[in-house]
Amino acid sequence: MLIGNHLSASKGYAAMGKAALALDANTFAFFTRNPRGGKAKEIDEKDVEKFLNFAKEHEFGKIVAHAPYTMNLCAAKEDVRSFSKEMLLDDLKRMEYTPYNYYNFHPGAHVGQGAEKGIALIAEALNEALKPEQTTTVLLETMAGKGTEVGRTFEELREILDRVELNDKMGVCLDTCHVWDGGYDIVNDLDDVLNEFDRVIGLDRLKAVHFNDSMNDCGSHKDRHAKIGEGKIGAEAMRRVALHPLLEGRPFILETPNDDEGYRREIQMVREWTR
Template identity: 50%
Template sequence: MMYIGSHLSISKGYEATVRQAISIGANTFQFFTRNPRGAKARKLDLDDIRIADELCLEHDFGPLLAHAPYTYNFASNKDKTWDLAKNLLKDDLARLSYLNSCKYIVMHPGNHLGEGIDYGIKRIAEGINYVLQGKENTMLLLETMSGKGTEVGYRFEQLRGIIDRVDYSEQVGVCFDICHVYSAGYDIVDNLDGVVKEFDEKIGLHKLKAIHLNDSQHELDSRKDRHACIGEGSVGLDGILNIINHPSLKDIPLFLETPNEAEGHKREIKLLRYGCNSL
């Protein structure tokens, strides 16, 4: 079964968000754990969460994906920023433990702010080790990045470097962002098999748990993070269909991150389901 959804707001509660996902033809969705550019989180409503979980089971939903706020920076050399990231992730994991339908939380690894990639890798791993206790029921996913600025995690070996330094590495996986990977220089259009093979060799396909589904406004190796709607960018509809139908990728949950509102995502979900069924 294809699990596909979009990024939706939980401002009206989890039950309302599950119902919105159903209305656009989705059978999963991604949501921010809290204000994406702040630290404030909505108050937990356990009845709302219970009903949402029941709806997900009733409608055969795949695993939901929580997205950490952009205020996380596990690679920062500033202790105040680093401590904030650790404390927010710890709190997010505790809150997500009540939502059985959510199996993963994805975060941007961080920005080293001029300290260098090696420093960033070690700093991120040290921060994750502070948080993870090995008992979490929500897996932490590191997102593949585009390589803009001082981002860490735009090469597969960088993500592997972080994972290898985490004590409970079985609790850490990867979210493959199509736009980011393409912008970072991985040719998923003309050499998809090669990219998949390299990912498997450097990280392991067993670590790949989610795909951020988007097109790219810029060309290969641009190091620019500009998402495009499905089929309207340099990856193209055929390129995206090839990715989501690849034998090694076709069963991984898909989460739209395109510059669209809910109705636009509804059209994209329909397009992708039809495209997959027509191949």
């Protein structure tokens, strides 16, 4: 199984690879820059080469980069949208140093403009940014529906995908906490939720899973992650997600509130489920 967690990119790609291996992970996620925005660290090509060799040697799966939370492609303010587009363009250039991996982002918040307007602005930005020659697959993340978030339903994500011209470069990252908080009952109706995803979006688009328990009840629209087995989803339901045949082969990324030892325990727990 491909399982890993979010790592700090501050020390470079090779260091992240070693940190992941130390946790018994074979994939990982990282922010392309400070999660709250700012300038990205310069790419060290020698460091990238070391990582690529290391990842091949240890049979790592695809890694999942994460855009900063400040990137909002459908912001009401034009300067915020422009800044977000610049980040997206820069990040996609940087992703090509580690080709054929995933770049995940929160679709954004429409801030009172309405979901339809937000969807149009997100698709417009993606149409400007995506290139036919890129190897990176860009993932829309399923959202909990807090505030004016776009992507709270599978239908909203489908609408974005339908408007993207190069949508063969697009996929979806399913966040277990977010879909639960968004009202999809993965505890009692996991098969139905995945079938609904397949009907609306298509399981071929589901490229990665953010594997998190939730502090909140189903449909709360609050987005508060919990450690595996310590939230309202619970260990047994999380186990069913991890073992579901329709999700096999995707990277599972832990975003639980943990330190390294906590992540090590969760990774070990998931590995024991799969034995």
